[in-house]
Amino acid sequence: MLHLSLIVGGELRDRSGGKIGRVDDLIVRLGEDEYPPVTGLLATVAGRQVFVPADEVEEIDHGRVALRSVRLDLQPFRRRAQEVLLKKDVLDRQLINVDGARLVRSNEIEIARLGGWYRVVGVDVGLRGLLRRLVPRPFAETVGASEFLDWASVEPFTGHVPTVRLRVPHPKLARLHPAQLADLVEAASHHEGEEIIKAVGEDPELEADVFEELESHHQLEFLEERSDEQVAEVLARMEADDAADLVTEMPEERREDVVELLPAVQRRRVRALLGYDAATAGGLMSPEFVCVYAQATQAEVLERIRNSHSSAEALAWIYVMNARKRLTGAVALADLLRADPELRIGEIAGVPQRVRPDADLEEVARLMTDYDLTVVPVVDEQERLLGVITVDDLLELVLPKGWRRRFGVLGED
Amino acid sequence: MAVRVPAAITLVRDRVLAGRPRLRPRSRHATRLVALLAVLGPGLIAANAGNDAGGIATYASVGAKYGYDLLWMMVVITVSLIVVQEMAARMGAVTGKGLAELIREQYGVRWALFSTVSVLLANLGICISEFVGIGAALNLAGVPFQVSVPIAAVVVWLLVVRGSYKVAERVFVLMTIPFFAYPIAAILAHPNWGSVGKAIVAPHVQLNSAYLFLFIATAGTTITPFMQLYVQSAVVEKGLGPEDLKTERAEVISGSIFANLIAMFIIIATGATLFVHGDHTVNNAADAARALKPFAGRFAEALFAVGLLGASLLAAAILPVTAAYVIAETFGFEKGISHRPREAPVFVGVITTLIAIGTLVAIIPGVPVIKLLVGVQVVNGVLLPITLFFVWRLASSRELMGEYANGHTFNLLAGATVLATSTLSLLLLGVTFSGL
Numbered sequence: 001m002l003h004l005s006l007i008v009g010g011e012l013r014d015r016s017g018g019k020i021g022r023v024d025d026l027i028v029r030l031g032e033d034e035y036p037p038v039t040g041l042l043a044t045v046a047g048r049q050v051f052v053p054a055d056e057v058e059e060i061d062h063g064r065v066a067l068r069s070v071r072l073d074l075q076p077f078r079r080r081a082q083e084v085l086l087k088k089d090v091l092d093r094q095l096i097n098v099d100g101a102r103l104v105r106s107n108e109i110e111i112a113r114l115g116g117w118y119r120v121v122g123v124d125v126g127l128r129g130l131l132r133r134l135v136p137r138p139f140a141e142t143v144g145a146s147e148f149l150d151w152a153s154v155e156p157f158t159g160h161v162p163t164v165r166l167r168v169p170h171p172k173l174a175r176l177h178p179a180q181l182a183d184l185v186e187a188a189s190h191h192e193g194e195e196i197i198k199a200v201g202e203d204p205e206l207e208a209d210v211f212e213e214l215e216s217h218h219q220l221e222f223l224e225e226r227s228d229e230q231v232a233e234v235l236a237r238m239e240a241d242d243a244a245d246l247v248t249e250m251p252e253e254r255r256e257d258v259v260e261l262l263p264a265v266q267r268r269r270v271r272a273l274l275g276y277d278a279a280t281a282g283g284l285m286s287p288e289f290v291c292v293y294a295q296a297t298q299a300e301v302l303e304r305i306r307n308s309h310s311s312a313e314a315l316a317w318i319y320v321m322n323a324r325k326r327l328t329g330a331v332a333l334a335d336l337l338r339a340d341p342e343l344r345i346g347e348i349a350g351v352p353q354r355v356r357p358d359a360d361l362e363e364v365a366r367l368m369t370d371y372d373l374t375v376v377p378v379v380d381e382q383e384r385l386l387g388v389i390t391v392d393d394l395l396e397l398v399l400p401k402g403w404r405r406r407f408g409v410l411g412e413d
Numbered sequence: 414m415a416v417r418v419p420a421a422i423t424l425v426r427d428r429v430l431a432g433r434p435r436l437r438p439r440s441r442h443a444t445r446l447v448a449l450l451a452v453l454g455p456g457l458i459a460a461n462a463g464n465d466a467g468g469i470a471t472y473a474s475v476g477a478k479y480g481y482d483l484l485w486m487m488v489v490i491t492v493s494l495i496v497v498q499e500m501a502a503r504m505g506a507v508t509g510k511g512l513a514e515l516i517r518e519q520y521g522v523r524w525a526l527f528s529t530v531s532v533l534l535a536n537l538g539i540c541i542s543e544f545v546g547i548g549a550a551l552n553l554a555g556v557p558f559q560v561s562v563p564i565a566a567v568v569v570w571l572l573v574v575r576g577s578y579k580v581a582e583r584v585f586v587l588m589t590i591p592f593f594a595y596p597i598a599a600i601l602a603h604p605n606w607g608s609v610g611k612a613i614v615a616p617h618v619q620l621n622s623a624y625l626f627l628f629i630a631t632a633g634t635t636i637t638p639f640m641q642l643y644v645q646s647a648v649v650e651k652g653l654g655p656e657d658l659k660t661e662r663a664e665v666i667s668g669s670i671f672a673n674l675i676a677m678f679i680i681i682a683t684g685a686t687l688f689v690h691g692d693h694t695v696n697n698a699a700d701a702a703r704a705l706k707p708f709a710g711r712f713a714e715a716l717f718a719v720g721l722l723g724a725s726l727l728a729a730a731i732l733p734v735t736a737a738y739v740i741a742e743t744f745g746f747e748k749g750i751s752h753r754p755r756e757a758p759v760f761v762g763v764i765t766t767l768i769a770i771g772t773l774v775a776i777i778p779g780v781p782v783i784k785l786l787v788g789v790q791v792v793n794g795v796l797l798p799i800t801l802f803f804v805w806r807l808a809s810s811r812e813l814m815g816e817y818a819n820g821h822t823f824n825l826l827a828g829a830t831v832l833a834t835s836t837l838s839l840l841l842l843g844v845t846f847s848g849l
Binding site: 023092094102103104105107125133134183188189190191192193217221224260285 | 459508509510517518521522523525526649653656744745747
């Protein structure tokens with residue numbers, strides 16, 4: 001195991017062991033390999049900074065790097081795609097610890113010989129790595145290695161590296177839950193957050209999920225620089241109620257343009273939701289539900305459910321209306337499944353508990369608790385179903401702040 | 414079906430929903446006022462935390478010793494303060510990182526660690542003096558400091574540890590209200606406004622060591638390293654970005670001007686009374702309040718005490734927070750006023766430790782606070798040139814700041830400011846050492 005801090009600053013030696021210069025930095029290529037290989041190094045030879053390709057290097061060790069040849073072909077360093085300088089670009093900077101879903105700062109970079117060549121195997125974020133770099137060199141060697149993060153669970157930020165920008169994918173981020181990704185974006189600086197979102201953007205569905213989880217001022221932060229079309233693309237994939245919330249947060253002059261660009265279905269839903277105060281049932285409800293006429297048979301209703309795109313939470317209850325589209329009943333999905341296929345749904349539906357759009361959240365929460373509901377329907381004056389509130393959306397708002405953060409990854413207000 | 418919701422729950426709900434959109438817009442006037450208050454923050458707080466117990470003592474003795482003679486200097490210092498604070502705030506908004514973080518990333522771990530240790534020591538020292546100031550201010554009202562200091566410590570601790578950033582920032586901004594006591598005290602002191610005006614525009618320099626010492630000490634107390642560190646970290650925690658630069662710049666400038674206007678009013682208040690009546694020595698801020706009484710009345714004394722209390726409370730919160738930001742940034746720990754102890758143990762631990770030590774030392778009788786402050790001055794004297802140099806270099810780095818880097822002319826001005834301020838700071842160091 002080699003420590004970067006003990007390699008950098010060491011002697012550059014030719015084959016015969018004579019000192020010809022000093023090692024300044026190691027170059028690695030990110031991307032394909034699980035453990036990025038060293039592709040060269042930067043060294044100062046006779047006062048000039050030169051590039052030494054990996055194939056001229058015989059051995060890397062603490063305090064010295066031995067070359068294969070006697071003569072060194074002096075060439076200036078030019079960055080190639082996906083190459084980063086370990087000391088300049090990675091050491092001391094923030095990294096994503098994917099397993100812990102948190103940001104860490106690298107105190108030391110660990111290198112080892114794997115599969116015949118030197119590769120980055122991990123990052124030390126502990127005190128030992130720091131200590132090694134603070135004490136004078138002779139003592140530094142005696143600071144042993146501590147437990148470090150396996151590079152396989154680490155994703156570095158590369159946005160600040162001139163040529164690497166946009167080229168290094170961050171495949172490990174896909175392992176994280178959208179909520180964790182959102183927490184990371186919020187904890188990181190703007191540019192780093194941008195990098196995470198760009199990486200996630202490879203999968204538009206995931207990107208929309210991450211946006212749903214972001215705090216509103218962070219949502220705006222990352223949508224600000226995008227065109228109306230791009231914003232609409234994200235909004236189109238978000239849940240209608242979250243999309244509507246975000247629209248109300250946007251600057252007034254952009255709202256209409258963005259909503260106009262949404263696909264017809266989403267546009268209608270967002271428009272409908274925009275009319276309500278967010279602190280009420282109307283603002284919280286989602287227009288995604290299944291509501292059928294009382295005469296429909298169990299089999300027909302199941303077919304409707306199969307073809308519906310609504311979320312599983314919203315489909316826990318199926319609603320029944322009469323010929324004048326008034327809400328008359330509700331059936332739990334499980335009860336519906338147990339019923340006979342020929343049965344008309346009106347016969348098994350019970351009287352639904354419901355609220356008006358201007359009901360406040362406490363009322364909705366009480367209703368859910370008193371009647372053991374996971375979904376509460378919202379109706380207008382004519383008792384027509386406008387939308388449903390699912391328990392997950394409500395919990396998010398009524399849960400005491402501390403609870404949410406206590407179990408969050410990198411909670412923030 | 415409607416349930417009557419108790420007022421307390423409505424309040425809690427509004428808190429919970431603070432981040433949710435509100436469709437019915439507030440009235441236009443209210444919106445404008447809220448917008449204005451929402452902008453106030455990092456710049457105002459950082460600059461005004463500098464008008465702390467030590468600052469007030471310095472300004473008061475400037476006025477007592479030289480009358481209005483040094484007022485012109487406050488104008489120059491204000492410009493310098495604005496230059497450095499603006500750079501720090503801009504870096505926070507553009508990079509989204511604190512100063513300590515940038516120092517570590519750009520200049521390596523040794524410099525970062527050096528700054529961190531210095532900040533920790535300096536802030537601990539100043540923090541102690543703030544709690545002493547709180548005790549002294551309330552002592553003027555007859556409250557024994559063994560009672561007032563621990564209570565103040567608990568209040569400050571709860572605010573920064575239990576509150577969210579938003580709430581804490583709002584309280585910090587409100588804590589600048591007691592500063593208005595100084596303009597009123599200055600008016601009560603019946604200064605000759607004509608001479609005040611003249612002193613501001615016409616520099617009056619004396620070439621003797623006592624004058625120079627106060628000159629340098631004033632510069633040193635007005636521009637302190639924690640101000641740059643705090644303003645940058647707070648801009649980051651507030652989540653300001655490049656798009657907010659215009660308003661944030663205005664906020665930093667107006668905050669710095671406000672802070673230094675207050676300092677000038679303190680000088681005017683003591684200049685019109687103590688100086689005129691030949692009482693030239695002021696040892697500390699409470700002294701200044703007491704000394705004002707015979708000349709400007711009981712009310713002026715009370716105003717000075719109120720100002721001192723507000724100032725000390727504000728700084729007693731800001732200094733531990735700044736130290737915690739710096740440590741967390743340097744070592745990569747979770748940070749933020751919004752975090753709970755469980756989420757950011759180191760951040761909260763640093764704050765708690767500083768407040769605890771500050772309180773303990775302040776209530777133990779016989780601790781030589783003056784000697785302690787001299788020590789703090791030494792640490793700050795070393796730290797300031799380094800901090801300013803980093804601020805200047807980093808803010809002018811195109812690689813880091815892109816299009817938001819210092820422009821050519823501004824960079825020259827900034828360089829000159831950094832050089833002048835650093836020289837003064839090192840001079841003060843020399844004077845302090847030779848004077849001991």
